[in-house]
Amino acid sequence: MYLNEVKNVLVDVLNLGEAGQALEADSPLLGSLPELDSMAVVTLIGALEEHFGIVIDDDDISASTFATLGSLAAFVEQKTA
Structure with missing residues (x-):
């Protein structure tokens, strides 16, 4: 569920266009x-933060959070729980 929403935000922010739609969880x-x-x-x-209504603290963020689309989506899901 979160994967596609996170992907859409990522594609919009980075202006990835069609190439961004090919991104998978891994x-x-x-x-x-x-x-x-x-x-x-x-x-x-x-x-x-704006899209999901969450607050992300600096301490929450690590390189592993942004390792893959799936890890980023899992992070967002955890923050919204």
């Missing part, structure tokens, strides 16, 4: 998507 993000730089991570976090 698709690597950080280090694999050139669009996902440090500024994009900050923008993405803000977009996820």
